[in-house]
Amino acid sequence: MPKQNIYDNEVFFSGYKGIRDQEVNANVLFEIPNFFEMLPSVEGKKILDLGCGFGEHCKRLVELGASSVTGIDISVKMLEIAQKENADSKITYIHMPMEDISTLNDHYDIIVSSLAFHYIEAFKPLIVDIYRLLTEGGVLVFSQEHPFSTCYRNGFERWTKDENGKKLYLNLCEYGIERENESKWFVDNVKKYHRTFSTIVNTLADAGFSIEKMVEPTPDETILSQYPGYRDLFHKPDFLLIRAKKN
Amino acid sequence: MPKQNIYDNEVFFSGYKGIRDQEVNANVLFEIPNFFEMLPSVEGKKILDLGCGFGEHCKRLVELGASSVTGIDISVKMLEIAQKENADSKITYIHMPMEDISTLNDHYDIIVSSLAFHYIEAFKPLIVDIYRLLTEGGVLVFSQEHPFSTCYRNGFERWTKDENGKKLYLNLCEYGIERENESKWFVDNVKKYHRTFSTIVNTLADAGFSIEKMVEPTPDETILSQYPGYRDLFHKPDFLLIRAKKN
Numbered sequence: 001m002p003k004q005n006i007y008d009n010e011v012f013f014s015g016y017k018g019i020r021d022q023e024v025n026a027n028v029l030f031e032i033p034n035f036f037e038m039l040p041s042v043e044g045k046k047i048l049d050l051g052c053g054f055g056e057h058c059k060r061l062v063e064l065g066a067s068s069v070t071g072i073d074i075s076v077k078m079l080e081i082a083q084k085e086n087a088d089s090k091i092t093y094i095h096m097p098m099e100d101i102s103t104l105n106d107h108y109d110i111i112v113s114s115l116a117f118h119y120i121e122a123f124k125p126l127i128v129d130i131y132r133l134l135t136e137g138g139v140l141v142f143s144q145e146h147p148f149s150t151c152y153r154n155g156f157e158r159w160t161k162d163e164n165g166k167k168l169y170l171n172l173c174e175y176g177i178e179r180e181n182e183s184k185w186f187v188d189n190v191k192k193y194h195r196t197f198s199t200i201v202n203t204l205a206d207a208g209f210s211i212e213k214m215v216e217p218t219p220d221e222t223i224l225s226q227y228p229g230y231r232d233l234f235h236k237p238d239f240l241l242i243r244a245k246k247n
Numbered sequence: 248m249p250k251q252n253i254y255d256n257e258v259f260f261s262g263y264k265g266i267r268d269q270e271v272n273a274n275v276l277f278e279i280p281n282f283f284e285m286l287p288s289v290e291g292k293k294i295l296d297l298g299c300g301f302g303e304h305c306k307r308l309v310e311l312g313a314s315s316v317t318g319i320d321i322s323v324k325m326l327e328i329a330q331k332e333n334a335d336s337k338i339t340y341i342h343m344p345m346e347d348i349s350t351l352n353d354h355y356d357i358i359v360s361s362l363a364f365h366y367i368e369a370f371k372p373l374i375v376d377i378y379r380l381l382t383e384g385g386v387l388v389f390s391q392e393h394p395f396s397t398c399y400r401n402g403f404e405r406w407t408k409d410e411n412g413k414k415l416y417l418n419l420c421e422y423g424i425e426r427e428n429e430s431k432w433f434v435d436n437v438k439k440y441h442r443t444f445s446t447i448v449n450t451l452a453d454a455g456f457s458i459e460k461m462v463e464p465t466p467d468e469t470i471l472s473q474y475p476g477y478r479d480l481f482h483k484p485d486f487l488l489i490r491a492k493k494n
Contacts (some may be wrong), residue, residue, distance in 0.1 A: 148419070160407055160418060169418035171407060172395070176465040176481040198461040210457040210494075213253045214445040217422040234423040247457075 003097040004119050006135070006190055017081075020054065027115070029230070030217040031143055035114055038141050038146045038213055038243045042066045042243035045109040048133065050098040050142075051058045051116030054112075061112075063092045072096040072110075096141030109135050113142040118150050118192045121180065124203050134246045140209065143241040146216060150194040151175045154183045170235040192203065200242070209244035211220045217241055251366050251438055254300070254322035259437075260442055261288050264328075267301065274362075275475070277464040278390055278486045281449040286299045286489045292356040295380065297345040297389075298363030302329030302338065308359075309337045318354075319343040332353050334360055348448045349376045360389040362486070365397050365439045368427065371450050378454045383492045387456065392487040393463060397441040401430045417482040447489070456491035463487055 006012050019025060035057075038240075042127060043065035048190050049058050068090050069211050073079050074097040082093050096103075098113070100123060111130050120126055130140055144150075152158055153173060160169040180199030204211055216237035219230040249491040255260045262348060266272060268339075282304075290312035296305050299318030308316050315337050320326050321344040329340050343350075345360070346369060358377050367373055377387055399405055407416040425446060429436050451458055463484035470494075 148422075157416075160416075162265060169404075169407075169416075169420050170422075171416035172419040172482060173416050174481050175395075175417075176463065176484055196463055199465045201448070201461040202457060205457075205459050205461075210452075211448060212452050214448040214452075216423065216443055216445045234421050235425055 003074060003099050004121075005074045006119075007073075007078050012190075013075075013077050015074065024227070026230070026233075026238050029219070029223055029227070030233070034215050034217050034241050035112075035141065035143050036064075038215065038241055039112070040110065040139050042110060042241075046107075047245055048072070048101075048104075048108040048111045049139070050101065050111065050113035050130075051076045051119075052082060052093065053114075055079075055093065057112065057114055058082070058091045058093075059086040059088060062088050066090065068092070070094060070104075070106075072098060072101070074098070085207030097174070101126075101133060104133060106133070107135045107138075108133055109138050111138070111140050113140075115143050115145065117144040117167065121191075121193055123193065123195060123199075124207075125204060127203050127207045127209075131246055132222070133170075136246065138246045139212075139242070140204075140244045140246075143239050145192065145194065146237045146240045147197055147200075148172060148236045149238060150181065150192050150228055151177075152183065152224065152232075153181055167232055167235065200240075204244050205240070208247050210247055211242060211244050214241070214245040250321060250346050251368075252321045252344070253437055254320075254325050260322075263453055270298050271474070273477070273485050274336075274387035274468070274478075276470055276474070277480070278362065281462050281464050281486070281488050282359075282388065283307070284313075285462065285488055285492065286359070286397075286491075287357065287386050288359060293354075295348075295351075295355040295358045295375075296320070297348065297358065298331060298366075299340065300325045300361075300473065302333030302340065304324075304359065305338045306333040308336060311433055313337065313357075315339070315424045317341060317351075317353075319345060319348070321345070336482055342415050345373060348373075349379060353378060353384045354379070354385075356385050358385070358387050359452060360387075362390050362392065362462075363387055364391040368438075370440065370442060370446075372488050374431075374450050374454045374456075378456065378493055383493065385493045386459075387451075387491045387493075388488070390486050393484045394422065394444055394447075394488045395419060395483045397428065397439050398424075399430065400428055401406070414479055414482065448486075451489070455494050457494055458489060458491050460490040461488070 028047040044067050047066045047069045049071040052073050058069045070092045072094045079093050159167045218233045291314050294313045294316045296318040299320050305316045305318040317339045319341045326340050405412045465480045
């Protein structure tokens with residue numbers, strides 16, 4: 001199956017880096033805090049980060065006490081930044097698509113992945129590989145785009161709005177049809193893979209995982225008072241986060 | 248917390264019985280076959296059916312080899328029909344709201360519930376009670392209205408249609424806000440409780456369950472060729488079914 005590397009496209013890379021350099025966005029407000037809150041204690045733990053990108057999570061995991069972190073990513077450009085900005089003696093960055101992790105000859109206490117799985121076509125083999133790479137009782141924590149986002153078809157109307165432009169409804173279209181969707185995000189033809197809740201849950205369960213926690217972040221009153229636009233997340237959460245334990 | 252008994256309302260009861268007497272509907276085509284397919288072997292098993300209604304599932308479970316089935320329901324009228332149409336020496340019908348099952352002094356190998364949990368306000372205590380009533384390794388199989396249905400607010404537009412009336416999108420509104428929704432179904436003020444996927448999953452996980460399977464039924468080609476109207480289920484599955492095991 002083809003492995004998608006949008007991050008080494010120049011146009012995409014600079015657009016993406018622009019978002020990541022923002023001080024406030026949905027990642028900062030919702031994805032990152034929920035991601036770290038869902039983690040078990042990382043103290044003394046050996047961790048693998050799938051799609052580590054700029055390595056911010058690797059660095060933070062070391063700061064939180066991880067004994068070692070291996071970050072892999074398909075993008076050379078991302079790893080160059082990671083080496084420059086988030087190097088550490090306890091971190092090893094490896095240039096590798098996550099579809100190839102079965103070639104790793106090691107085991108990990110915790111495997112994490114932040115906002116990458118929706119780019120992966122072969123989800124089931126990936127989850128099976130992750131299960132195999134975890135130690136007994138090891139934990140997978142991942143975030144991905146919410147299924148309400150991955151099921152969006154490029155060119156369709158995403159929202160029904162009132163005459164003042166206020167979002168009334170999310171236009172949910174063919175949630176039940178799993179598929180590759182092409183969307184434009186800085187560049188054309190970014191491929192995302194739509195999977196339903198049941199497919200995600202069953203893939204984990206069939207591989208032998210117990211799901212311990214699922215989060216679909218929405219804003220609290222503090223965030224809403226500062227950033228009322230995030231009220232839209234009540235119609236469509238941006239992210240889905242899951243913690244699953246190897247039985 | 249109030250316990251809802253719509254089924255003893257005369258108007259509701261006759262409307263509901265009319266649907267249940269249909270030979271083909273969404274229950275017959277999707278809910279019932281998926282429900283029985285998800286069950287573990289019931290051979291020799293002691294089973295509790297929460298919200299057993301007319302007792303059809305109780306009867307079928309006995310036919311499939313269950314050693315005993317206890318069916319409970321909040322509605323006297325439903326249980327009268329159950330006693331008349333689906334009596335069996337291995338079945339005991341008890342008039343009891345499922346919120347009161349903690350008073351049962353017994354254990355069950357399998358607990359089932361078909362299309363009733365969305366009427367229950369106190370979901371978490373119910374799941375805790377079910378866990379306690381199951382034997383070690385016991386299994387809960389339940390169906391409920393899909394969260395895309397339970398989050399529907401009475402009076403809102405459910406669909407965006409084209410000029411020919413074809414359904415283009417489900418108008419998904421405030422999925423992320425859990426709440427009691429009043430809707431009209433034969434009678435006014437039928438109360439349904441909207442819970443997100445994550446709340447349902449976390450309630451089961453927190454109680455100690457491992458989710459083994461989740462199903463959101465959609466039609467296959469055979470059903471579509473006969474009943475093309477069910478194509479809408481790709482936008483909005485009607486049902487959510489879950490099998491969870493007591494750890």
